[in-house]
Amino acid sequence: MSTTQFTGLMASLTRQRGVLGCLVVSERDGIIVDADVRTGVDDAAVAALAAALYRRARLCSEAAGLATVNFLQLEAEHGHICAAGRDDLVAVVVAEKGAPVAQLRTAILQAVELLA
Amino acid sequence: MRARVSEAWVELPLQHFADQSRVTFALLLQPSGQVLGQFGFTRAMDVMAACSLAAAINVTAAQLGRELDGTPFRELHHAGRERELFIAEAPSARGPLVLLAAFDGESSLGLVRLYFRELCASLAAAAAPVLASEDPTKLDLGENLERDLDRSLAILFGRARPDSEGVISVPPSIPPA
Numbered sequence: 001m002s003t004t005q006f007t008g009l010m011a012s013l014t015r016q017r018g019v020l021g022c023l024v025v026s027e028r029d030g031i032i033v034d035a036d037v038r039t040g041v042d043d044a045a046v047a048a049l050a051a052a053l054y055r056r057a058r059l060c061s062e063a064a065g066l067a068t069v070n071f072l073q074l075e076a077e078h079g080h081i082c083a084a085g086r087d088d089l090v091a092v093v094v095a096e097k098g099a100p101v102a103q104l105r106t107a108i109l110q111a112v113e114l115l116a
Numbered sequence: 117m118r119a120r121v122s123e124a125w126v127e128l129p130l131q132h133f134a135d136q137s138r139v140t141f142a143l144l145l146q147p148s149g150q151v152l153g154q155f156g157f158t159r160a161m162d163v164m165a166a167c168s169l170a171a172a173i174n175v176t177a178a179q180l181g182r183e184l185d186g187t188p189f190r191e192l193h194h195a196g197r198e199r200e201l202f203i204a205e206a207p208s209a210r211g212p213l214v215l216l217a218a219f220d221g222e223s224s225l226g227l228v229r230l231y232f233r234e235l236c237a238s239l240a241a242a243a244a245p246v247l248a249s250e251d252p253t254k255l256d257l258g259e260n261l262e263r264d265l266d267r268s269l270a271i272l273f274g275r276a277r278p279d280s281e282g283v284i285s286v287p288p289s290i291p292p293a
Contacts, residue, residue, distance in 0.1 A: 025226075026226075028224065029195075029224050029225045029226055030224035030225060030226020030227055030230075031224075031225055031226050044226070044229065044230065045230050047226055048224065048226030048227045048229065048230045049227070049230070051224060051226060052224060052226075052227055055224075
């Protein structure tokens with residue numbers, strides 16, 4: 001398995017309990033830059049939709065005068081999607097329902113510091 | 117905004133694609149350049165020009181892919197400063213079709229590719245069966261091509277209607293687009 005500049009970042013996230021996958025996505029294009037996801041997760045669809053969601057949230061926050069979005073969490077029936085970004089890159093984590101979201105949040109915010 | 121089509125079976129797939137991907141323009145055409153449906157265009161001349169160019173780009177890119185890679189390039193994306201362009205071939209039971217989509221910051225390449233995947237599946241499911249006498253992979257570049265191009269455009273812009281058997285009649289008093 002080849003290593004990339006995001007291998008360490010993704011390893012720090014995928015080793016968290018309950019994480020089903022981690023992606024680094026271009027916010028503008030919605031295209032996967034790097035990904036490590038379990039079988040059954042449609043990585044291209046998650047990347048495109050999560051990037052669009054994050055972008056809308058960022059624009060919404062800026063329009064409301066709240067400045068930038070630090071962390072985005074989507075709670076679904078069977079799990080969570082968490083995202084945080086820097087410049088044009090967004091780190092997206094797909095986690096199952098029982099995942100410790102507070103720990104995930106800390107890990108994602110630390111990981112985002114490595115995005116550039 | 118509604119998609120306008122010259123063949124009814126492409127309407128729902130094209131409308132769904134345009135609605136979900138939030139593209140500004142979309143064209144579905146045969147590799148010969150004959151338009152099947154469009155979204156976002158208001159002038160027949162624009163559709164005609166875009167179809168000609170899309171068909172030429174598609175066949176050029178396919179041949180370039182064969183020369184370089186041994187297989188046709190699957191899709192083509194051009195990222196402009198304000199707008200981006202996506203051209204790809206969609207297989208269907210009626211033979212390959214070509215999608216051209218233009219989009220801006222309201223959409224993204226990832227979204228367009230995602231919903232193009234759905235469009236391909238919808239077209240494959242919706243395509244009318246091929247008659248035994250037809251070869252869907254064969255381009256009609258014969259004597260009927262120009263007439264068919266004009267007829268498709270006429271239907272798209274409301275100047276002609278297909279009859280109950282799908283035969284299209286264009287009033288002679290109305291000049292072609």
